[in-house]
Amino acid sequence: MEKIKQIFSSKRNLVFTAVVALLILIPVMMENNIIFKQSKYVYLLLCLIGIYTIATSGLDIVFGYTGQISFGHAGFFCIGAYGSVLLSHSEWGLGKYMGVTLPPLASILTAAVLAAVIGALLAFPASKLVFHFLSLLTIAFNQLMLLVVANFAGLTNGYVGITRVPQISIFGFSFNTVSSKYNYYFLVLFFVILFLIIKENIVHSRIGRGFIAIRENVMAANGCGVNIKSYKIMSFAISAFYVGFAGGLYAHMVGFISPDTFVQNTSVIFITMLLFGGSGNLAGPVIGAAVITVIQEGLQSLSDYRMLVYGIFILIIILFQPQGISGLSKDISGFIRRSGGGKRA
């Protein structure tokens, strides 16, 4: 009881609980035809938002907290998606060559670990680079992953892609997007909450303070006992794990993967989501993922011109609201406090 009281004493926890409650209520309302009339499309969109939230939160650990730019996170998304599919598909990868498959959730976890390992390997050279050199390296990494999955056609079926990706089921309870509508939504919601809590735990620990210290002042961080290289490697690995896991969830939801999903543009979209929502906090990636995913769907008809729209978006955000949308609430509360304080004085 004491503990429950403690949880609700903080405003942040209260907001978090309220948002989660609302997200649980959405399917209830949808099933009772109050909103969206049980639309499968809306469920799919909500799942996508959740998946992008996990990915963008992962990017936030490297970009928002550790202050290292990455334009190549779609590469990790790719490792997670292809890794999980090749481990769980009966006709491809492990199933094709060895005749055994992993159950889809275990395959996602394994692929995410693989992404983390590759993230750590990438961070070895990356830990020596800053700014534009680092962005070039990460772009090259993204391109490399894309070329690997596009050209090893025997393993990945090249640009044709892999269809009939197995669906996640736990103890015979199936999470798919075809026969049941909201199962996958709750699965994604569960993982979003889990990953956000883990992120919050990390950034409020000694490790997270090390990340922020590197972002703020590398020299001083070093002088305070932060091993810059190993912290950067850790940051990249954690980040890659998040994005890899999101990639796995994506593959098993959509049921089809091809290299086109993991192009450079996807990395740019992750950055756009993060900058739009606001980096270096919990709510930013959630807001960014939600808004940009909806906009992306709305702009479907513009096809390639969408990147132009994102470019303008990023420009506006960087010029006028560098803290992102989540920074607005701080600005507003600061404004109210200032004007209120003026009256009192």
Next chain:
Amino acid sequence: MLKVTDLTINFSGLKAVDSLNFEIEKGEVFGLIGPNGAGKTTTFNMISGTLKPTSGAVELNGKRIDGNYMYQTNRLGVARTYQNINLFRSMTVLENILVGQQSRLECGLLAAVLRTSKQRKEEARAVEKASEILNFVGMEQKENSYSNSLSYGEQRILEIARALASDPILLILDEPAAGMNPTEKNQLADLVLRIRKKGITILLVEHDMKFVMGITDRICVLNYGKRIALGTPAEVQADPAVIEAYLGGG
């Protein structure tokens, strides 16, 4: 406890520090002075691990520390402040001091992810210790202020507090009094002496002669990277070589 032997560094031909020798005893306040460009900060950087000396050695209690990374030297018990303030600007005063404790905290990533009871206890202790340090330096009122909102003098004190957070045996202060007004300088002198009372050895560079002469036990004078004098403040002040270096020879 700190022994510097034949310390030399070449910057593409220029010997910024040339065969420097000195030894600091445990518990003393040791000053390093000299005209601008004499190589004081360069010496500091070689001791703390920012620069790797061309030749020579730095030993801490008999253990070589030259060529270490800064984080390794910090773990061994050497903490420093900087001539140009290097604080974590978007962090609060308390958080700055928590980062300062990095070397002394043990819980790793897994403990952080799971928020184990050991990790939570360690965090609580760290916050408590940070508050104690803030009390010690007299900044307890500023605990939740952002470090970039502090005055210049307060930022310098916070750097010292952050260095103290790593439980150093040797504290290196690079021009701690720069930019301070006389009142702040007096408070700083008092703080340095209180830190020394805790048994922490102090090595400092400072331009304010009155400040240096007042608080140091021994002083080493550098000019053009070479040691020109070493002794108590009174001895150094009377040394003709020092007078010539500062006032210029006729």
